[in-house]
Amino acid sequence: MSGEYDVVVVGAGNAALCAALAAREKVARVLVLERAPEDEAGGNSRFTAGLMRVAYNGVEDLTRAMPDLNAEEIARTDFGAYTEEQFLDDMARVTEYRCDPDLTEILVKRSLDTVAWMRAKGVRFTAAWGRQAFNIGGKFKFWGGLTVEAVGGGPGLVESLTNAARKNGIEIWYAARATDLIADDDGVKGVRVRRNGKTTHIRATSVVLAAGGFQANPEWRARYLGPGWELAKVRGTRFNTGDAIRMALDIGAAPVGNWSGCHAVAWERNAPEFGDLAVGDQFQKHSYPWGVYLNAEGKRFVDEGADFRNYTYAKYGRVILAQPGQFAWQIFDAKVKAQLRDEYKIRQVTKRVASTLEDLVKQLDDVDADAALKELHAYNAAVQTAIPFNPNIKDGRRTEGLAIPKSNWANTLDTPPFEAYAVTCGITFTFGGLRINTDAQVISTDGEPIPGLYAAGELVGGIFYFNYPGGTGLTNGSVFGRVAGTSAASA
Numbered sequence: 001m002s003g004e005y006d007v008v009v010v011g012a013g014n015a016a017l018c019a020a021l022a023a024r025e026k027v028a029r030v031l032v033l034e035r036a037p038e039d040e041a042g043g044n045s046r047f048t049a050g051l052m053r054v055a056y057n058g059v060e061d062l063t064r065a066m067p068d069l070n071a072e073e074i075a076r077t078d079f080g081a082y083t084e085e086q087f088l089d090d091m092a093r094v095t096e097y098r099c100d101p102d103l104t105e106i107l108v109k110r111s112l113d114t115v116a117w118m119r120a121k122g123v124r125f126t127a128a129w130g131r132q133a134f135n136i137g138g139k140f141k142f143w144g145g146l147t148v149e150a151v152g153g154g155p156g157l158v159e160s161l162t163n164a165a166r167k168n169g170i171e172i173w174y175a176a177r178a179t180d181l182i183a184d185d186d187g188v189k190g191v192r193v194r195r196n197g198k199t200t201h202i203r204a205t206s207v208v209l210a211a212g213g214f215q216a217n218p219e220w221r222a223r224y225l226g227p228g229w230e231l232a233k234v235r236g237t238r239f240n241t242g243d244a245i246r247m248a249l250d251i252g253a254a255p256v257g258n259w260s261g262c263h264a265v266a267w268e269r270n271a272p273e274f275g276d277l278a279v280g281d282q283f284q285k286h287s288y289p290w291g292v293y294l295n296a297e298g299k300r301f302v303d304e305g306a307d308f309r310n311y312t313y314a315k316y317g318r319v320i321l322a323q324p325g326q327f328a329w330q331i332f333d334a335k336v337k338a339q340l341r342d343e344y345k346i347r348q349v350t351k352r353v354a355s356t357l358e359d360l361v362k363q364l365d366d367v368d369a370d371a372a373l374k375e376l377h378a379y380n381a382a383v384q385t386a387i388p389f390n391p392n393i394k395d396g397r398r399t400e401g402l403a404i405p406k407s408n409w410a411n412t413l414d415t416p417p418f419e420a421y422a423v424t425c426g427i428t429f430t431f432g433g434l435r436i437n438t439d440a441q442v443i444s445t446d447g448e449p450i451p452g453l454y455a456a457g458e459l460v461g462g463i464f465y466f467n468y469p470g471g472t473g474l475t476n477g478s479v480f481g482r483v484a485g486t487s488a489a490s491a
Protein backbone atom coordinates (compact mmCIF):
# COMPACT_ATOMS: atom_id res chain seq x y z
CA MET A 1 0.00 0.00 0.00
CA SER A 2 1.18 3.46 -0.85
CA GLY A 3 -0.51 6.00 1.33
CA GLU A 4 -4.12 6.50 2.23
CA TYR A 5 -6.46 9.10 0.77
CA ASP A 6 -9.98 10.31 1.40
CA VAL A 7 -10.73 10.55 -2.31
CA VAL A 8 -8.78 9.25 -5.29
CA VAL A 9 -9.83 10.60 -8.69
CA VAL A 10 -8.91 8.65 -11.82
CA GLY A 11 -8.17 11.01 -14.74
CA ALA A 12 -7.10 14.65 -14.94
CA GLY A 13 -9.49 16.12 -17.51
CA ASN A 14 -12.30 18.54 -16.80
CA ALA A 15 -14.62 16.09 -14.99
CA ALA A 16 -11.80 14.72 -12.84
CA LEU A 17 -10.38 18.08 -11.81
CA CYS A 18 -13.86 19.43 -10.97
CA ALA A 19 -14.42 16.29 -8.87
CA ALA A 20 -11.10 16.76 -7.08
CA LEU A 21 -11.80 20.44 -6.36
CA ALA A 22 -15.30 19.67 -5.05
CA ALA A 23 -13.97 16.83 -2.86
CA ARG A 24 -11.25 19.08 -1.48
CA GLU A 25 -13.92 21.45 -0.14
CA LYS A 26 -14.84 18.71 2.35
CA VAL A 27 -11.78 16.50 2.87
CA ALA A 28 -8.03 17.00 3.10
CA ARG A 29 -6.38 14.12 1.25
CA VAL A 30 -7.29 14.11 -2.42
CA LEU A 31 -5.17 12.40 -5.09
CA VAL A 32 -5.55 12.67 -8.86
CA LEU A 33 -4.14 9.86 -11.01
CA GLU A 34 -3.43 10.80 -14.64
CA ARG A 35 -2.38 8.14 -17.13
CA ALA A 36 -0.76 10.64 -19.52
CA PRO A 37 2.60 12.22 -18.90
CA GLU A 38 2.29 15.85 -17.82
CA ASP A 39 2.91 17.28 -21.30
CA GLU A 40 -0.01 15.26 -22.74
CA ALA A 41 -2.29 15.45 -19.69
CA GLY A 42 -5.79 16.86 -19.60
CA GLY A 43 -7.59 14.34 -21.77
CA ASN A 44 -10.10 15.36 -24.41
CA SER A 45 -10.87 18.42 -22.33
CA ARG A 46 -7.56 19.92 -23.41
CA PHE A 47 -8.40 19.44 -27.12
CA THR A 48 -11.63 21.41 -26.92
CA ALA A 49 -12.43 24.97 -27.78
CA GLY A 50 -13.61 25.29 -24.18
CA LEU A 51 -17.21 25.96 -25.24
CA MET A 52 -19.77 25.19 -22.55
CA ARG A 53 -23.54 24.99 -22.95
CA VAL A 54 -25.17 26.83 -20.07
CA ALA A 55 -28.81 27.73 -19.39
CA TYR A 56 -29.38 31.44 -18.67
CA ASN A 57 -32.24 33.90 -18.67
CA GLY A 58 -30.28 36.96 -19.71
CA VAL A 59 -26.95 38.70 -19.49
CA GLU A 60 -27.31 39.22 -15.72
CA ASP A 61 -27.12 35.41 -15.31
CA LEU A 62 -24.09 35.24 -17.54
CA THR A 63 -22.20 37.78 -15.48
CA ARG A 64 -22.08 35.19 -12.68
CA ALA A 65 -19.76 33.17 -14.90
CA MET A 66 -18.24 36.15 -16.68
CA PRO A 67 -17.94 38.99 -14.13
CA ASP A 68 -15.34 40.59 -16.43
CA LEU A 69 -17.92 41.44 -19.13
CA ASN A 70 -17.77 45.22 -19.41
CA ALA A 71 -20.49 47.71 -20.26
CA GLU A 72 -19.23 48.24 -23.79
CA GLU A 73 -19.22 44.49 -24.49
CA ILE A 74 -22.71 44.13 -23.07
CA ALA A 75 -23.93 47.08 -25.14
CA ARG A 76 -22.66 45.67 -28.42
CA THR A 77 -24.02 42.15 -27.82
CA ASP A 78 -27.46 40.60 -27.90
CA PHE A 79 -26.98 37.63 -25.57
CA GLY A 80 -30.65 36.72 -25.68
CA ALA A 81 -31.53 33.84 -23.36
CA TYR A 82 -31.12 30.09 -23.40
CA THR A 83 -33.59 28.88 -20.83
CA GLU A 84 -33.55 25.62 -18.90
CA GLU A 85 -36.60 24.60 -20.92
CA GLN A 86 -34.71 25.16 -24.18
CA PHE A 87 -31.69 23.19 -22.94
CA LEU A 88 -33.97 20.34 -21.77
CA ASP A 89 -35.80 20.41 -25.11
CA ASP A 90 -32.53 20.29 -27.04
CA MET A 91 -31.29 17.33 -25.02
CA ALA A 92 -34.56 15.45 -25.45
CA ARG A 93 -34.87 16.19 -29.16
CA VAL A 94 -31.33 15.36 -30.26
CA THR A 95 -31.20 12.18 -28.16
CA GLU A 96 -34.59 11.13 -29.56
CA TYR A 97 -36.08 11.29 -26.04
CA ARG A 98 -33.70 8.66 -24.67
CA CYS A 99 -31.59 10.80 -22.32
CA ASP A 100 -32.02 9.89 -18.65
CA PRO A 101 -34.53 12.48 -17.35
CA ASP A 102 -33.10 12.73 -13.82
CA LEU A 103 -29.49 13.11 -14.92
CA THR A 104 -30.46 15.51 -17.70
CA GLU A 105 -32.34 17.69 -15.26
CA ILE A 106 -29.25 17.95 -13.06
CA LEU A 107 -27.07 18.67 -16.09
CA VAL A 108 -29.33 21.52 -17.18
CA LYS A 109 -30.36 22.99 -13.83
CA ARG A 110 -26.85 23.06 -12.39
CA SER A 111 -25.11 24.24 -15.56
CA LEU A 112 -24.96 27.95 -14.74
CA ASP A 113 -24.25 27.48 -11.07
CA THR A 114 -21.42 25.05 -11.82
CA VAL A 115 -19.76 27.37 -14.29
CA ALA A 116 -20.01 30.18 -11.71
CA TRP A 117 -18.44 27.80 -9.16
CA MET A 118 -15.58 27.09 -11.58
CA ARG A 119 -15.11 30.85 -11.98
CA ALA A 120 -14.77 31.12 -8.22
CA LYS A 121 -12.09 28.41 -8.35
CA GLY A 122 -10.10 30.48 -10.85
CA VAL A 123 -11.33 29.40 -14.30
CA ARG A 124 -12.01 32.47 -16.44
CA PHE A 125 -14.74 32.51 -19.07
CA THR A 126 -15.55 34.82 -21.92
CA ALA A 127 -18.39 35.14 -24.43
CA ALA A 128 -17.81 33.04 -27.56
CA TRP A 129 -18.13 36.01 -29.92
CA GLY A 130 -15.77 34.47 -32.48
CA ARG A 131 -17.66 31.19 -32.75
CA GLN A 132 -21.31 31.41 -31.83
CA ALA A 133 -22.39 34.95 -32.65
CA PHE A 134 -23.29 36.63 -35.92
CA ASN A 135 -22.66 40.34 -36.40
CA ILE A 136 -26.01 41.78 -37.44
CA GLY A 137 -26.05 45.52 -38.08
CA GLY A 138 -23.04 46.12 -35.82
CA LYS A 139 -24.42 44.08 -32.91
CA PHE A 140 -23.34 40.52 -32.09
CA LYS A 141 -26.28 38.17 -31.72
CA PHE A 142 -25.78 34.80 -30.03
CA TRP A 143 -27.58 31.76 -31.38
CA GLY A 144 -28.02 28.09 -30.56
CA GLY A 145 -27.47 28.30 -26.80
CA LEU A 146 -23.69 28.33 -26.81
CA THR A 147 -22.46 31.54 -25.27
CA VAL A 148 -19.72 30.72 -22.78
CA GLU A 149 -16.17 29.59 -23.49
CA ALA A 150 -13.16 29.14 -21.25
CA VAL A 151 -10.41 31.72 -21.75
CA GLY A 152 -7.59 29.95 -23.58
CA GLY A 153 -10.00 27.26 -24.86
CA GLY A 154 -9.45 23.66 -23.70
CA PRO A 155 -5.76 24.18 -22.86
CA GLY A 156 -6.67 27.28 -20.80
CA LEU A 157 -9.44 25.39 -19.02
CA VAL A 158 -7.20 22.46 -18.06
CA GLU A 159 -4.37 24.75 -17.01
CA SER A 160 -6.56 26.83 -14.72
CA LEU A 161 -8.24 23.77 -13.19
CA THR A 162 -4.81 22.17 -12.64
CA ASN A 163 -3.49 25.36 -11.03
CA ALA A 164 -6.55 25.50 -8.80
CA ALA A 165 -6.02 21.87 -7.79
CA ARG A 166 -2.39 22.53 -6.89
CA LYS A 167 -3.28 25.69 -5.01
CA ASN A 168 -5.80 23.71 -2.98
CA GLY A 169 -3.25 21.07 -2.01
CA ILE A 170 -4.54 18.33 -4.29
CA GLU A 171 -1.82 15.84 -5.22
CA ILE A 172 -1.50 14.95 -8.93
CA TRP A 173 0.46 11.95 -10.19
CA TYR A 174 1.22 11.98 -13.92
CA ALA A 175 2.09 8.91 -16.00
CA ALA A 176 0.10 6.98 -13.38
CA ARG A 177 -2.32 4.51 -14.96
CA ALA A 178 -5.08 3.11 -12.78
CA THR A 179 -5.48 -0.55 -13.65
CA ASP A 180 -7.97 -2.06 -11.15
CA LEU A 181 -10.28 -1.20 -8.33
CA ILE A 182 -9.59 -2.76 -4.96
CA ALA A 183 -12.96 -3.90 -3.71
CA ASP A 184 -14.62 -6.45 -1.43
CA ASP A 185 -18.20 -7.19 -0.38
CA ASP A 186 -18.35 -3.82 1.39
CA GLY A 187 -17.43 -1.83 -1.66
CA VAL A 188 -14.42 -0.05 -3.10
CA LYS A 189 -11.37 0.39 -0.92
CA GLY A 190 -8.85 1.85 -3.34
CA VAL A 191 -7.15 1.47 -6.69
CA ARG A 192 -4.17 -0.26 -8.17
CA VAL A 193 -1.99 2.02 -10.24
CA ARG A 194 0.98 1.43 -12.52
CA ARG A 195 3.59 4.15 -12.33
CA ASN A 196 7.19 4.04 -13.55
CA GLY A 197 6.80 0.35 -14.37
CA LYS A 198 5.70 -0.54 -10.82
CA THR A 199 2.24 -1.43 -9.53
CA THR A 200 1.17 0.31 -6.33
CA HIS A 201 -1.95 -0.15 -4.24
CA ILE A 202 -3.59 3.05 -3.02
CA ARG A 203 -6.13 2.99 -0.22
CA ALA A 204 -9.03 5.41 -0.45
CA THR A 205 -12.34 5.96 1.29
CA SER A 206 -13.87 6.77 -2.12
CA VAL A 207 -12.83 6.59 -5.75
CA VAL A 208 -14.14 8.85 -8.52
CA LEU A 209 -13.75 7.48 -12.04
CA ALA A 210 -13.39 10.25 -14.64
CA ALA A 211 -11.08 8.63 -17.17
CA GLY A 212 -13.03 9.22 -20.39
CA GLY A 213 -14.69 6.89 -22.88
CA PHE A 214 -13.27 4.12 -25.08
CA GLN A 215 -12.90 5.99 -28.37
CA ALA A 216 -9.10 5.59 -28.47
CA ASN A 217 -9.41 1.79 -28.32
CA PRO A 218 -9.86 0.47 -31.91
CA GLU A 219 -10.74 -3.03 -30.72
CA TRP A 220 -13.56 -1.78 -28.47
CA ARG A 221 -14.72 0.57 -31.25
CA ALA A 222 -15.12 -2.33 -33.66
CA ARG A 223 -16.67 -4.45 -30.92
CA TYR A 224 -19.27 -1.96 -29.65
CA LEU A 225 -19.73 0.70 -32.33
CA GLY A 226 -19.60 -1.83 -35.16
CA PRO A 227 -17.53 -2.90 -38.15
CA GLY A 228 -15.57 -0.08 -39.77
CA TRP A 229 -15.23 2.01 -36.62
CA GLU A 230 -11.65 0.86 -36.14
CA LEU A 231 -10.97 2.99 -39.26
CA ALA A 232 -12.11 6.28 -37.73
CA LYS A 233 -9.57 8.88 -36.66
CA VAL A 234 -9.51 9.84 -32.97
CA ARG A 235 -9.99 13.59 -32.54
CA GLY A 236 -8.58 13.83 -29.07
CA THR A 237 -6.40 12.05 -26.55
CA ARG A 238 -4.91 8.61 -27.18
CA PHE A 239 -5.29 7.72 -23.49
CA ASN A 240 -9.08 7.23 -23.30
CA THR A 241 -9.20 3.50 -24.01
CA GLY A 242 -12.02 2.56 -21.65
CA ASP A 243 -9.81 1.55 -18.71
CA ALA A 244 -12.07 2.92 -16.00
CA ILE A 245 -15.22 1.53 -17.61
CA ARG A 246 -13.59 -1.91 -17.64
CA MET A 247 -12.36 -1.53 -14.05
CA ALA A 248 -15.90 -0.78 -12.86
CA LEU A 249 -17.56 -3.52 -14.95
CA ASP A 250 -15.03 -5.98 -13.50
CA ILE A 251 -16.43 -5.39 -10.00
CA GLY A 252 -20.06 -5.57 -11.05
CA ALA A 253 -20.97 -2.06 -12.25
CA ALA A 254 -23.90 -1.81 -14.65
CA PRO A 255 -23.37 -0.69 -18.22
CA VAL A 256 -26.00 1.69 -19.59
CA GLY A 257 -26.73 3.91 -22.53
CA ASN A 258 -25.95 4.00 -26.22
CA TRP A 259 -23.00 1.58 -26.38
CA SER A 260 -23.10 1.50 -30.17
CA GLY A 261 -23.29 5.29 -30.37
CA CYS A 262 -20.72 8.04 -30.32
CA HIS A 263 -20.01 11.64 -31.16
CA ALA A 264 -18.21 11.77 -34.50
CA VAL A 265 -17.65 14.60 -36.97
CA ALA A 266 -16.21 15.56 -40.33
CA TRP A 267 -12.44 15.56 -39.82
CA GLU A 268 -9.48 16.21 -42.14
CA ARG A 269 -9.02 13.08 -44.25
CA ASN A 270 -5.25 12.97 -43.76
CA ALA A 271 -5.23 13.81 -40.04
CA PRO A 272 -3.08 11.60 -37.79
CA GLU A 273 -4.50 8.56 -35.96
CA PHE A 274 -4.98 10.56 -32.72
CA GLY A 275 -5.43 14.24 -31.95
CA ASP A 276 -2.51 16.63 -32.20
CA LEU A 277 -2.43 19.19 -29.38
CA ALA A 278 -0.73 21.71 -31.67
CA VAL A 279 -3.75 21.62 -34.01
CA GLY A 280 -6.45 21.01 -31.37
CA ASP A 281 -9.93 20.85 -32.85
CA GLN A 282 -8.92 22.55 -36.12
CA PHE A 283 -8.94 19.34 -38.17
CA GLN A 284 -12.75 19.51 -37.91
CA LYS A 285 -14.60 20.88 -40.94
CA HIS A 286 -17.91 22.29 -39.75
CA SER A 287 -18.99 24.67 -42.54
CA TYR A 288 -20.82 22.02 -44.59
CA PRO A 289 -24.22 23.77 -44.12
CA TRP A 290 -22.98 26.39 -46.62
CA GLY A 291 -21.90 23.84 -49.27
CA VAL A 292 -22.50 20.28 -50.40
CA TYR A 293 -20.96 16.88 -49.72
CA LEU A 294 -19.89 14.40 -52.42
CA ASN A 295 -18.76 10.80 -51.89
CA ALA A 296 -16.47 8.53 -53.95
CA GLU A 297 -19.35 7.77 -56.33
CA GLY A 298 -19.81 11.48 -56.96
CA LYS A 299 -23.12 11.48 -55.04
CA ARG A 300 -24.55 13.68 -52.32
CA PHE A 301 -25.50 11.50 -49.36
CA VAL A 302 -26.80 13.71 -46.53
CA ASP A 303 -28.95 16.83 -46.02
CA GLU A 304 -26.20 19.36 -45.29
CA GLY A 305 -28.78 21.94 -44.21
CA ALA A 306 -31.08 19.77 -42.09
CA ASP A 307 -30.53 21.94 -39.01
CA PHE A 308 -28.05 24.35 -37.46
CA ARG A 309 -24.56 22.91 -37.46
CA ASN A 310 -24.64 22.44 -33.66
CA TYR A 311 -27.42 19.89 -34.01
CA THR A 312 -26.06 17.85 -36.92
CA TYR A 313 -22.25 17.88 -36.75
CA ALA A 314 -21.96 15.20 -34.04
CA LYS A 315 -23.93 12.61 -36.00
CA TYR A 316 -22.58 13.26 -39.51
CA GLY A 317 -19.18 11.66 -38.81
CA ARG A 318 -20.99 8.32 -38.74
CA VAL A 319 -22.61 9.10 -42.09
CA ILE A 320 -19.20 9.87 -43.63
CA LEU A 321 -17.72 6.65 -42.21
CA ALA A 322 -20.49 4.72 -43.97
CA GLN A 323 -19.49 6.09 -47.42
CA PRO A 324 -17.31 4.02 -49.77
CA GLY A 325 -13.68 4.49 -48.72
CA GLN A 326 -14.85 6.28 -45.52
CA PHE A 327 -14.31 9.76 -46.98
CA ALA A 328 -16.14 12.66 -48.59
CA TRP A 329 -15.44 16.05 -50.13
CA GLN A 330 -17.08 19.30 -49.06
CA ILE A 331 -17.63 21.68 -51.99
CA PHE A 332 -18.07 25.47 -51.74
CA ASP A 333 -18.08 28.41 -54.09
CA ALA A 334 -16.75 31.93 -53.64
CA LYS A 335 -20.10 33.29 -52.38
CA VAL A 336 -19.66 31.55 -49.03
CA LYS A 337 -15.87 31.76 -48.78
CA ALA A 338 -16.00 34.52 -46.14
CA GLN A 339 -18.31 32.35 -44.03
CA LEU A 340 -15.98 29.36 -43.84
CA ARG A 341 -14.80 28.77 -40.28
CA ASP A 342 -11.20 29.37 -39.23
CA GLU A 343 -10.38 25.66 -39.36
CA TYR A 344 -10.49 25.85 -43.19
CA LYS A 345 -7.48 28.16 -43.14
CA ILE A 346 -5.01 25.84 -41.38
CA ARG A 347 -1.96 24.53 -43.25
CA GLN A 348 -2.90 20.86 -42.74
CA VAL A 349 -5.90 20.71 -45.08
CA THR A 350 -6.50 18.55 -48.12
CA LYS A 351 -7.87 21.26 -50.37
CA ARG A 352 -8.51 21.69 -54.10
CA VAL A 353 -9.26 24.96 -55.90
CA ALA A 354 -10.51 25.41 -59.48
CA SER A 355 -12.11 28.06 -61.62
CA THR A 356 -14.73 25.69 -63.08
CA LEU A 357 -16.72 22.81 -61.64
CA GLU A 358 -15.38 20.66 -64.52
CA ASP A 359 -11.81 21.25 -63.34
CA LEU A 360 -12.70 20.86 -59.69
CA VAL A 361 -14.26 17.40 -59.98
CA LYS A 362 -11.19 16.11 -61.85
CA GLN A 363 -9.04 17.09 -58.88
CA LEU A 364 -11.11 15.22 -56.28
CA ASP A 365 -8.98 12.19 -55.36
CA ASP A 366 -10.78 8.83 -55.55
CA VAL A 367 -14.04 10.35 -56.86
CA ASP A 368 -15.99 9.44 -60.03
CA ALA A 369 -15.55 12.85 -61.73
CA ASP A 370 -18.29 12.45 -64.38
CA ALA A 371 -20.85 11.40 -61.79
CA ALA A 372 -19.75 14.23 -59.51
CA LEU A 373 -20.24 16.86 -62.22
CA LYS A 374 -23.67 15.52 -63.07
CA GLU A 375 -24.60 15.58 -59.38
CA LEU A 376 -23.47 19.21 -58.93
CA HIS A 377 -25.43 20.32 -62.00
CA ALA A 378 -28.53 18.51 -60.75
CA TYR A 379 -28.08 20.14 -57.36
CA ASN A 380 -27.71 23.63 -58.87
CA ALA A 381 -30.85 23.15 -60.92
CA ALA A 382 -32.86 22.08 -57.85
CA VAL A 383 -32.07 25.11 -55.64
CA GLN A 384 -35.10 27.33 -54.96
CA THR A 385 -33.29 30.61 -55.64
CA ALA A 386 -36.37 32.77 -55.05
CA ILE A 387 -36.03 32.10 -51.30
CA PRO A 388 -33.41 34.46 -49.83
CA PHE A 389 -30.29 32.98 -48.19
CA ASN A 390 -29.96 33.87 -44.49
CA PRO A 391 -27.30 32.07 -42.41
CA ASN A 392 -28.78 33.38 -39.12
CA ILE A 393 -32.02 31.46 -39.36
CA LYS A 394 -33.20 28.19 -40.82
CA ASP A 395 -34.00 30.03 -44.04
CA GLY A 396 -35.91 27.30 -45.87
CA ARG A 397 -33.86 27.99 -48.99
CA ARG A 398 -33.95 24.43 -50.22
CA THR A 399 -33.71 22.08 -53.13
CA GLU A 400 -36.71 20.48 -54.76
CA GLY A 401 -36.95 17.10 -56.41
CA LEU A 402 -33.64 15.60 -55.29
CA ALA A 403 -33.42 12.16 -53.70
CA ILE A 404 -31.30 13.73 -50.94
CA PRO A 405 -32.70 17.21 -50.23
CA LYS A 406 -30.84 20.18 -48.85
CA SER A 407 -33.40 21.83 -46.56
CA ASN A 408 -31.80 25.16 -45.68
CA TRP A 409 -29.01 27.43 -46.95
CA ALA A 410 -28.99 25.80 -50.40
CA ASN A 411 -26.83 28.06 -52.55
CA THR A 412 -26.05 27.35 -56.15
CA LEU A 413 -22.41 26.56 -56.86
CA ASP A 414 -21.78 29.08 -59.62
CA THR A 415 -19.18 31.61 -58.53
CA PRO A 416 -15.50 30.73 -58.94
CA PRO A 417 -13.11 29.96 -57.49
CA PHE A 418 -14.62 26.69 -56.31
CA GLU A 419 -13.07 24.94 -53.33
CA ALA A 420 -13.15 21.34 -52.10
CA TYR A 421 -11.96 19.88 -48.78
CA ALA A 422 -11.45 16.16 -48.11
CA VAL A 423 -12.82 14.77 -44.85
CA THR A 424 -13.21 11.47 -43.09
CA CYS A 425 -14.82 10.46 -39.78
CA GLY A 426 -13.25 11.80 -36.60
CA ILE A 427 -14.56 10.19 -33.41
CA THR A 428 -14.84 12.48 -30.39
CA PHE A 429 -16.16 10.29 -27.60
CA THR A 430 -18.34 7.26 -26.98
CA PHE A 431 -21.86 7.48 -25.51
CA GLY A 432 -22.18 4.17 -23.65
CA GLY A 433 -20.77 3.83 -20.16
CA LEU A 434 -21.45 3.31 -16.49
CA ARG A 435 -24.80 3.73 -14.81
CA ILE A 436 -24.83 6.39 -12.09
CA ASN A 437 -27.54 7.86 -9.88
CA THR A 438 -28.18 11.53 -9.17
CA ASP A 439 -25.39 11.53 -6.54
CA ALA A 440 -22.98 10.20 -9.19
CA GLN A 441 -22.71 6.89 -7.34
CA VAL A 442 -21.94 3.99 -9.68
CA ILE A 443 -24.80 1.49 -9.74
CA SER A 444 -24.24 -2.26 -9.78
CA THR A 445 -25.91 -4.78 -12.08
CA ASP A 446 -28.11 -5.59 -9.06
CA GLY A 447 -29.38 -2.01 -9.09
CA GLU A 448 -27.69 -0.83 -5.88
CA PRO A 449 -24.99 1.84 -5.50
CA ILE A 450 -21.50 0.34 -5.17
CA PRO A 451 -20.22 1.82 -1.89
CA GLY A 452 -17.23 4.09 -2.38
CA LEU A 453 -17.48 4.33 -6.17
CA TYR A 454 -18.47 7.44 -8.15
CA ALA A 455 -18.19 8.44 -11.81
CA ALA A 456 -18.42 11.54 -13.99
CA GLY A 457 -17.83 12.72 -17.52
CA GLU A 458 -17.44 10.86 -20.78
CA LEU A 459 -17.50 7.40 -19.19
CA VAL A 460 -21.02 7.82 -17.80
CA GLY A 461 -23.76 6.30 -19.97
CA GLY A 462 -27.41 7.23 -20.33
CA ILE A 463 -26.99 10.93 -21.10
CA PHE A 464 -26.23 11.10 -24.83
CA TYR A 465 -27.84 8.94 -27.50
CA PHE A 466 -27.39 9.17 -31.29
CA ASN A 467 -26.46 12.83 -31.22
CA TYR A 468 -25.44 15.66 -28.93
CA PRO A 469 -25.99 19.41 -28.60
CA GLY A 470 -22.60 21.10 -29.08
CA GLY A 471 -20.81 22.23 -25.91
CA THR A 472 -22.56 19.78 -23.58
CA GLY A 473 -19.58 17.47 -22.98
CA LEU A 474 -17.68 19.91 -20.82
CA THR A 475 -20.80 21.03 -18.97
CA ASN A 476 -21.65 17.37 -18.32
CA GLY A 477 -18.14 16.73 -16.95
CA SER A 478 -18.17 19.82 -14.76
CA VAL A 479 -21.66 19.33 -13.33
CA PHE A 480 -21.27 15.62 -12.56
CA GLY A 481 -17.61 15.98 -11.63
CA ARG A 482 -18.66 18.43 -8.96
CA VAL A 483 -21.54 16.18 -7.82
CA ALA A 484 -19.23 13.12 -7.75
CA GLY A 485 -16.51 14.93 -5.82
CA THR A 486 -18.97 16.25 -3.25
CA SER A 487 -20.65 12.85 -2.81
CA ALA A 488 -17.34 11.00 -2.64
CA ALA A 489 -16.05 13.33 0.05
CA SER A 490 -19.23 12.95 2.08
CA ALA A 491 -19.01 9.14 2.09
Ligand SMILES: Cc1cc2nc3c(=O)[nH]c(=O)nc-3n(C[C@H](O)[C@H](O)[C@H](O)COP(=O)(O)OP(=O)(O)OC[C@H]3O[C@@H](n4cnc5c(N)ncnc54)[C@H](O)[C@@H]3O)c2cc1C
Nearest residue numbers: 011013015035043044045048178211236457458471473474
Ligand atom coordinates in the same frame (compact mmCIF):
# COMPACT_ATOMS: atom_id res chain seq x y z
C1 LIG B 1 -11.28 17.94 -30.67
C2 LIG B 1 -12.36 18.00 -29.63
C3 LIG B 1 -13.10 19.17 -29.44
C4 LIG B 1 -14.12 19.23 -28.50
N1 LIG B 1 -14.75 20.42 -28.28
C5 LIG B 1 -15.64 20.52 -27.26
C6 LIG B 1 -16.18 21.78 -26.86
O1 LIG B 1 -15.80 22.84 -27.38
N2 LIG B 1 -17.11 21.78 -25.86
C7 LIG B 1 -17.49 20.64 -25.21
O2 LIG B 1 -18.33 20.69 -24.32
N3 LIG B 1 -16.95 19.44 -25.52
C8 LIG B 1 -16.04 19.36 -26.52
N4 LIG B 1 -15.47 18.14 -26.80
C9 LIG B 1 -15.88 16.97 -25.97
C10 LIG B 1 -15.16 17.06 -24.63
O3 LIG B 1 -13.78 17.03 -24.87
C11 LIG B 1 -15.48 15.92 -23.69
O4 LIG B 1 -16.86 15.72 -23.61
C12 LIG B 1 -14.96 16.22 -22.28
O5 LIG B 1 -13.73 16.87 -22.34
C13 LIG B 1 -14.80 14.95 -21.51
O6 LIG B 1 -14.24 15.25 -20.27
P1 LIG B 1 -13.79 14.11 -19.29
O7 LIG B 1 -13.15 14.79 -18.14
O8 LIG B 1 -14.88 13.15 -19.06
O9 LIG B 1 -12.67 13.29 -20.13
P2 LIG B 1 -11.20 13.71 -20.53
O10 LIG B 1 -11.02 15.17 -20.56
O11 LIG B 1 -10.87 12.97 -21.78
O12 LIG B 1 -10.31 13.18 -19.34
C14 LIG B 1 -10.09 11.79 -19.14
C15 LIG B 1 -8.74 11.65 -18.49
O13 LIG B 1 -8.55 10.32 -18.01
C16 LIG B 1 -7.22 9.93 -18.23
N5 LIG B 1 -7.15 8.47 -18.18
C17 LIG B 1 -7.58 7.56 -19.08
N6 LIG B 1 -7.36 6.31 -18.63
C18 LIG B 1 -6.77 6.43 -17.41
C19 LIG B 1 -6.29 5.50 -16.45
N7 LIG B 1 -6.36 4.18 -16.64
N8 LIG B 1 -5.72 5.98 -15.32
C20 LIG B 1 -5.61 7.33 -15.09
N9 LIG B 1 -6.05 8.25 -15.98
C21 LIG B 1 -6.64 7.81 -17.12
C22 LIG B 1 -6.88 10.56 -19.56
O14 LIG B 1 -5.50 10.67 -19.75
C23 LIG B 1 -7.57 11.92 -19.41
O15 LIG B 1 -6.74 12.87 -18.80
C24 LIG B 1 -14.43 18.08 -27.73
C25 LIG B 1 -13.67 16.91 -27.89
C26 LIG B 1 -12.64 16.87 -28.82
C27 LIG B 1 -11.84 15.61 -28.95
